[in-house]
Amino acid sequence: MEPKVINQTLSKAAQSGRWKYGQHACFCQKQGSGNNWAYGYSVHGPRHEESIMNLIQKQVEKCDSLSGFFIIMSMAGGTGSGLGAFVTQNLQDQYPNSLKMNQIIWPYGTGEVIVQNYNSILTLSHLYRSSDALLVHENDAIHKICVKRMNIKQISFSNINQVLAHQLGSIFQPTYSAEGSFHCRRNPLGDLMEDLVPHPEFKMLGVRNIPQMSENSLAYSTFTWAGLLKHLRQMLISNAKMEEGINWQVRPPLSGLPALGKMSFNKELHFNTSIANLVILRGKDAQSADLAGFKDPALYTSWLEPDNAFNVWKTQRAFNKYEKSAALVSNSQFLVKPLDVIVGKAWNMFASKAYIHQYTKFGIEEEDFLDSFTLLEQVITSYYNL
Amino acid sequence: MTQSVVVQVGQCGNQIGCCFWDLALREHAAVNQKGIYDEAISSFFRNVDTRVIGDGGSISKGKIRSLKARAVLIDMEEGVVNEILQGPLRDVFDSKQLITDVSGSGNNWAVGHNVFGSLYQEQILEKLRKSAEQCDCLQCFFIIHSMGGGTGSGLGTFLLKVLKDEFPEVYRFVTSVYPSGEDDVITSPYNSILAMKELNEHADCVLPIDNQSLFDIISKIDVIVNSGKLGKTVKPKSLVTSSARALKNRQEKPFDAMNNIVANLLLNLTSSARFEGSLNMDLNEISMNLVPFPQLHYLVSSLTPLYTLADVNIPPRRLDQMFSDAFSKDHQLIQADPKHSLYLACALMVRGNVQISDLRRNIERLKPSLQFVSWNQEGWKTSLCSVPPVGHSHSLLALANNTCVKPTFVELRERFMRLYKKKAHLHHYLQVEGMEESSFTEAVSSLSALIQEYNQLDATKSMPVQDFPRLSIAM
Numbered sequence: 001m002e003p004k005v006i007n008q009t010l011s012k013a014a015q016s017g018r019w020k021y022g023q024h025a026c027f028c029q030k031q032g033s034g035n036n037w038a039y040g041y042s043v044h045g046p047r048h049e050e051s052i053m054n055l056i057q058k059q060v061e062k063c064d065s066l067s068g069f070f071i072i073m074s075m076a077g078g079t080g081s082g083l084g085a086f087v088t089q090n091l092q093d094q095y096p097n098s099l100k101m102n103q104i105i106w107p108y109g110t111g112e113v114i115v116q117n118y119n120s121i122l123t124l125s126h127l128y129r130s131s132d133a134l135l136v137h138e139n140d141a142i143h144k145i146c147v148k149r150m151n152i153k154q155i156s157f158s159n160i161n162q163v164l165a166h167q168l169g170s171i172f173q174p175t176y177s178a179e180g181s182f183h184c185r186r187n188p189l190g191d192l193m194e195d196l197v198p199h200p201e202f203k204m205l206g207v208r209n210i211p212q213m214s215e216n217s218l219a220y221s222t223f224t225w226a227g228l229l230k231h232l233r234q235m236l237i238s239n240a241k242m243e244e245g246i247n248w249q250v251r252p253p254l255s256g257l258p259a260l261g262k263m264s265f266n267k268e269l270h271f272n273t274s275i276a277n278l279v280i281l282r283g284k285d286a287q288s289a290d291l292a293g294f295k296d297p298a299l300y301t302s303w304l305e306p307d308n309a310f311n312v313w314k315t316q317r318a319f320n321k322y323e324k325s326a327a328l329v330s331n332s333q334f335l336v337k338p339l340d341v342i343v344g345k346a347w348n349m350f351a352s353k354a355y356i357h358q359y360t361k362f363g364i365e366e367e368d369f370l371d372s373f374t375l376l377e378q379v380i381t382s383y384y385n386l
Numbered sequence: 387m388t389q390s391v392v393v394q395v396g397q398c399g400n401q402i403g404c405c406f407w408d409l410a411l412r413e414h415a416a417v418n419q420k421g422i423y424d425e426a427i428s429s430f431f432r433n434v435d436t437r438v439i440g441d442g443g444s445i446s447k448g449k450i451r452s453l454k455a456r457a458v459l460i461d462m463e464e465g466v467v468n469e470i471l472q473g474p475l476r477d478v479f480d481s482k483q484l485i486t487d488v489s490g491s492g493n494n495w496a497v498g499h500n501v502f503g504s505l506y507q508e509q510i511l512e513k514l515r516k517s518a519e520q521c522d523c524l525q526c527f528f529i530i531h532s533m534g535g536g537t538g539s540g541l542g543t544f545l546l547k548v549l550k551d552e553f554p555e556v557y558r559f560v561t562s563v564y565p566s567g568e569d570d571v572i573t574s575p576y577n578s579i580l581a582m583k584e585l586n587e588h589a590d591c592v593l594p595i596d597n598q599s600l601f602d603i604i605s606k607i608d609v610i611v612n613s614g615k616l617g618k619t620v621k622p623k624s625l626v627t628s629s630a631r632a633l634k635n636r637q638e639k640p641f642d643a644m645n646n647i648v649a650n651l652l653l654n655l656t657s658s659a660r661f662e663g664s665l666n667m668d669l670n671e672i673s674m675n676l677v678p679f680p681q682l683h684y685l686v687s688s689l690t691p692l693y694t695l696a697d698v699n700i701p702p703r704r705l706d707q708m709f710s711d712a713f714s715k716d717h718q719l720i721q722a723d724p725k726h727s728l729y730l731a732c733a734l735m736v737r738g739n740v741q742i743s744d745l746r747r748n749i750e751r752l753k754p755s756l757q758f759v760s761w762n763q764e765g766w767k768t769s770l771c772s773v774p775p776v777g778h779s780h781s782l783l784a785l786a787n788n789t790c791v792k793p794t795f796v797e798l799r800e801r802f803m804r805l806y807k808k809k810a811h812l813h814h815y816l817q818v819e820g821m822e823e824s825s826f827t828e829a830v831s832s833l834s835a836l837i838q839e840y841n842q843l844d845a846t847k848s849m850p851v852q853d854f855p856r857l858s859i860a861m
Contacts, residue, residue, distance in 0.1 A: 003387060003425070004662050030523040031388055034670030035767075078674075110749055111766040112665070114675040114731050143746070155743035157664045344853065345763075351854040352761040354678035377857045 001044055001079045002032035027055055033078025037119040038362035040082020041126075048083075053090060060095070068099030068132075068189045075123045076107035076116035085126040092130040099193055102131045103168070106138040106338060115355050117346035122364070124339070125372035128379065133197050135205045136335055137164050141241035148244050149212040166320055167207045170327040171280060175313040185313065195311040196276045196331045198304060201382050206334035208235050209327040212243055223324045225281070225289035232279070232328050233293045239272040239334055252298035273386040274300050274332035276309045283324035286314040301386045336383040343376050387425035388525035390656065390669070391517045392457045393545060396498075396538025398563050399531040400459055400466045401641060406530070406649035407455050407478055409776075413653060416776045417661070423450045426660040430456055431478075432520055454480050456521065458513050460545075462502055462537045463490040483517065485509055491536025495577040496818035498540020499584075506541075510548060518553065525659075526557040526669045528652060529589075533581050534565035534574030543584035550588045557673055559655075560589045561648060564720065564794060566598040573811050575801040576826075582798075583829040586836060590673050592684050593651070594791060595719045600644035606716065607692050650775065651687055651719065654783040657737050658771040664742065667735060667769030675767040676731045676787045681836060685785045686724055688717040691778065705740065705780070709748040712784040713756065720794060727790035728847045729758045733767040738780025740770060760846060792840040799833055806830075 006028045014020040027048070033040040060066055069091055073084035084102070091100055104123070107116045127134060142163050146155045150163070171192075174184040185191060196205055210232050211223060231243060238250035250271055277299075281289055291312055300309045319325055349355065350369055360366070394403030414427050423433040431453040455478045461467050464486050471479065485506055491498040518524050527549055531538030542560075549558050562585065565574035585592050658667040677683045690711040712734070715723040736745060745768055758765055775781050805811065806826065815821050 002666075002668065004666060008662060031525060032668045032670065034668060034674045036670070036674050078671075108746070109764065110746070110753070111764040112768055113671075114762065114765045114767050143743075147743075154741045156741040160742075344856065347856055348854055349761045354761055355674075357680050358674050358677070373857055 001029045001040070001083065003028045003030065022059075025055065025059065027052055033082060035076075035113050035115060035119070036078045036358055036362065037082040037085075037115075037122045038359040038364035040078045040080075040084075041086050041122075042082075042363040044079065044083050045086030049086075049090065052087060053094060056091070066095075066098055067187045068101065068193075069095070070189065071100065071102045071131075073102065073123075074105040074107065075120040076105075076113045077119065080105075081119045081123040085123050085130075088127055089130045099133075099189055100131045101133045101135055101189060101192070102127050103135045103137065106136055106140075106335075108139045108143070109341070112139075115358070117342050117349060118355065118359070118369075120342050121346045121372045121376055122368070125375040128203060128375060131203070132193055133203050133205055135207065135329075137167070137207065138241070138338060145212050145242045149242060150214045151217070152214070163212070167209050167327065170209050170282065170319055170325060171207065171329055173282070173315075173317075173319055175280060175282075175315040191313075192278065192329065195278045196329060198276060198308070201379070202275050202331055204335045204339075204379075204383075205329055205331050207327065207329055208232065208241070209325065210235070210243055211322060211325065223322075225285065225324060225326075228324060228326050229279075229289060229291065229293060232326055236274065236277065236294075236328060236330060236332070237272055237299065239337075252296060272333050274309065274330055275304065275386065276300075276311075276331045278311045278313065278329045280313045280327045280329070281324075282315050282317060282319040282326070283322065284316065284318065286316055286324075289314075333383050333386060336380055339376065339383075340380055343373065343380065347373060387429055388523045388659065388668070389429050389456060389521035390526040390528055391514070391521070391524065392430070392455070392528045392530065393460065393514075394457065395460045395529065395531040395542035395545065396535055397461065397463070397466045397532075398535065399529075399538045399542065400461055400470060402530050402561070402563075402645045402648050403457065403459070404470050404473070404475060405642065405645040406652055407457070407475055409646065409649045409653055410455075411453070411475075411478065413776050417773055421450050423448060427453070428522070429656065429660045432456060453478060456517055458483050458485070458510075458517060460485045460506075460510070460537070460541060462487040462498065462541065464488060483513055485513065491540060492814075493534075493571050493573055493577065494536045494814055494818070495540040495580045496815045496821045498536040498538075498542075499544045499580070500540075500818050500820045502537070502541050503544035507544075507548065510545065511552060514549070514552065518556075524553070524556055526559055527553070529558065529560045530648075530652075531560070532563040532565075533578040534563075534569055534571050535577060538563075539577040539581040543581045543588070546584055546588035557590045557669060558588065559669070559672075560585060560592045561652065562592055562594050563648075564594050564596045564798070566596050567797075568598075573805070573814070575798060575805055576811070576815065578798055579802045579829045579833055580825065582795075582836075583832040586681060586832050590683060591677065593687050593719075593785075594684055594794065595648060595651075595687075596721060596794070597644065599719050599721055600647055602716070603647065603692060603719075604643045647689065647692075647719065651689055651783065654689065654735060654737060654775065654781060655785075657773065657775070658735060658769045661771050661773035663769065663771035663773070665768060665770040667733075667767070671767070672733065672785070676733055676785060678730055678762070678787070679839070681839060682730065682787060684787070684791045686722050686788050686791060687719050687786075688712045688784045689719070690717055690782050690784075692717070705744055706748055706751070708780070708782050709734075709752060712782050713752060720791070722788070722790035722794065724786050724788040724790045725756060727757070727788050727792075728844055729756055729762075729765065730787040730789070730843065731762060731765040731767065732756075732758075732787070733769070733785040735769045735771070735783040735785070736780065737771045737782075738774030738778065739772070740780050742770065745770065757847060759843060789840045789844050792837060792844070795833060795837050795840075799830065799837070802830065 006026050010021055033044060071084060071088055073080035075081050088100060088102060142160050143155060145163055146152050146159050152159050172188055176184060197203055210228050234246050234248060237252060238247040240246040252271060277294060279291060279294060294310050295306045297306045300306055392403060394400045410430055418427060433450055434454050435451045457479060459467055467484060467486050529542060531542035533539050546558060565578055659669055676685055690708045711717050713725055749766055
């Protein structure tokens with residue numbers, strides 16, 4: 001809703017000389033939403049609904065076969081969160097047969113925006129109702145990756161965004177659709193949903209990828225699939241966000257015994273139970289990689305067979321200078337702790353009624369807040385009880 | 387991009403305003419090398435072709451012809467405004483955007499507010515509407531005034547109500563200069579308290595400043611610069627404290643250096659809205675993030691660094707020093723000690739070559755020594771603008787919504803009560819039409835209510851952080 005960033009984005013793309021955004025593919029206003037979810041949702045949304053939906057319609061018409069929408073937004077601000085939620089809702093109404101995946105940026109814990117917790121819970125609760133899947137990237141996690149793995153001294157947002165883009169690329173670049181076939185996967189978005197979101201109550205997906213290192217170190221490293229996959233599996237089980245500092249003590253529960261991970265609400269979660277996992281392998285000899293470790297039923301909840309819960313996509317083509325790389329998209333308890341923390345902080349602020357007048361000014365009442373809290377507490381409980 | 391209109395009222399307001407426009411022109415001249423009228427300049431200036439007779443046709447793009455400030459100058463005495471109009475900035479101001487009178491307000495809030503308010507209401511409205519029409523998308527009014535006098539205090543706060551009624555969607559940011567302890571105007575407590583009531587009710591955000599703090603800052607800079615401790619690395623006159631005139635003439639007016647600090651404050655406040663950066667912050671975000679309850683909208687500000695080093699490659703330690711300084715009580719623009727009081731919210735606006743990792747590192751470093759209110763433990767709002775201020779490689783403006791403003795208010799109330807009990811000078815006010823004793827008592831109770839709110843928050847300072855019980859879900 002304000003012009004500076006879009007102008008920057010358009011000119012940067014055009015400067016690359018290889019691609020650019022469509023000339024009329026952007027929409028901006030002058031004033032921004034002031035970090036106010038209510039302003040983005042209740043004021044900007046209805047005001048610009050027609051123009052925005054028209055722009056989307058034009059792009060849709062240019063597609064041969066639309067599988068769905070990928071909506072990129074943050075949760076902490078006003079426009080990304082509020083207007084993003086509004087647009088997602090509209091997309092659901094107008095294109096009910098298309099899939100929607102929202103890529104959301106989870107803000108830094110120590111705050112970029114003071115009311116980010118309010119904006120986040122309002123966004124999450126609304127998206128949970130209208131979106132099909134939420135692919136979450138946490139700023140804190142990516143920042144740590146930059147610090148520890150990429151050896152960057154002064155980290156800027158463009159560093160962070162590059163790591164993020166790499167993760168997204170490793171998911172969405174083409175892969176082959178079946179063993180030995182030469183056809184590319186036709187519908188990655190649809191396949192992602194099918195593989196990872198078997199139940200509408202569990203929509204939150206996280207991404208881990210391996211290896212993560214700076215370009216200088218790449219030249220001196222070699223990888224084996226066995227090594228990479230062993231690390232990736234442990235990252236999954238112990239809920240590690242990056243390749244370093246993985247807790248190797250965490251083990252999946254032995255079959256037949258009650259799962260160690262099934263603890264009550266407030267205790268520390270050690271073992272990360274998954275609903276579904278998708279591993280994407282890119283690089284030499286991907287066909288020969290052994291993925292048995294991921295098919296262990298102990299990793300998954302009881303209501304899905306590992307054959308259904310685990311999928312793998314492969315391609316021989318290396319990605320982004322890594323000779324071999326693997327990405328894991330997981331619908332698991334990855335995000336339940338951060339979600340719990342955000343809901344807790346928002347609840348404390350809400351109990352003191354701080355900043356509420358800024359939201360009621362634009363039509364979001366205390367009831368709307370309470371609805372959001374209720375929905376999210378429900379999601380947290382469901383995930384904890386996996 | 388949005389525009390802002392500056393309304394400068396009274397002697398203090400106009401003098402600060404003058405410094406502000408001087409600095410704004412220099413900043414834009416340094417950034418805008420090509421002389422093209424762009425969005426950043428348009429936030430404070432109009433581009434006018436002075437050859438066109440009449441209204442002066444406004445040009446929205448292309449080369450800069452003649453810049454006119456988006457400002458309205460109001461004073462009930464002619465001296466200050468005339469001086470501005472004869473000085474080097476005379477072409478920047480539109481001669482039709484002035485309101486002056488001859489006799490002045492006699493340091494009497496009632497005269498400024500009631501007498502001149504009703505007398506000039508129509509004219510004021512007309513000039514404001516004109517300014518607003520010339521804006522594409524008006525976002526904010528900046529009002530600059532002092533609290534202790536008559537015009538700035540009385541007419542300035544009268545304006546607030548007018549702005550609220552006429553432009554309810556436009557933000558009202560007020561820069562108020564509070565009277566110091568040894569103020570030479572005897573009735574300044576009366577004026578200030580009467581003005582505070584208006585600020586409580588009609589302003590969106592108030593940045594209180596006091597002369598004593600500004601003076602201390604200037605003295606400190608002079609001591610450091612002149613002691614030669616830092617040697618050749620410090621430029622003798624930094625742009626934070628001196629205007630271009632002074633740099634040339636070496637003969638400064640007494641308040642010039644102090645006013646420049648306030649002018650820098652205003653520029654840094656709006657820098658992220660005008661220039662690009664990796665983490666932008668618009669003016670509406672300031673209000674959204676720093677005002678948790680409508681009454682508590684007083685923000686303590688501090689500006690660092692205050693002197694320029696000639697060394698361009700600033701080692702990280704200097705950068706960290708900049709952050710530490712912003713929280714020390716010597717750098718605040720009002721007599722306050724935020725470190726030992728309770729923070730409700732804090733905003734850090736950084737300009738220049740600083741990255742997100744530097745910002746985060748410093749927040750982590752400083753957080754343990756600061757006390758935040760229980761429901762806002764991580765109450766930080768941050769912004770990064772890539773354009774540094776003129777003459778510096780980076781700078782930081784910290785805005786804090788902190789209970790440390792309370793002592794200022796309490797002291798003000800004490801000084802008020804000392805006069806009021808004796809009914810000293812009261813007749814000057816009561817003989818103005820529309821003023822009664824109840825006006826005074828209402829004003830004091832409004833201030834007392836505000837102080838009480840801060841007291842309540844302070845009381846929670848030492849209590850352990852309690853989590854409220856969450857909603858429980860039946861499975």
